[in-house]
């Protein structure tokens with residue numbers, strides 16, 4: 320019974336990993352203007368509004384945004400532009 324549950328979990332995690340087959344790129348942006356709790360949702364919204372962005376995760380503590388996107392549909396320049404347009408200039412973390 321326990322083993323069966325383990326197999327089920329393994330199969331589930333495999334199916335969750337499936338979208339990784341699609342071409343995906345992940346970058347971290349430094350968003351220095353993200354200084355109060357109201358900021359991260361604005362930056363997240365701006366990034367996720369970019370066509371081709373699949374996920375944007377904010378790390379307010381580090382003032383960073385981790386962005387996952389389809390490089391066939393958008394690029395880093397568009398991400399930087401989007402946060403800039405929202406009032407939060409950002410740079411690509413190297």
Ligand SMILES: [Cu+2]
Pocket residue numbers: 353354355356357358359
């Ligand atoms: Cu703020």
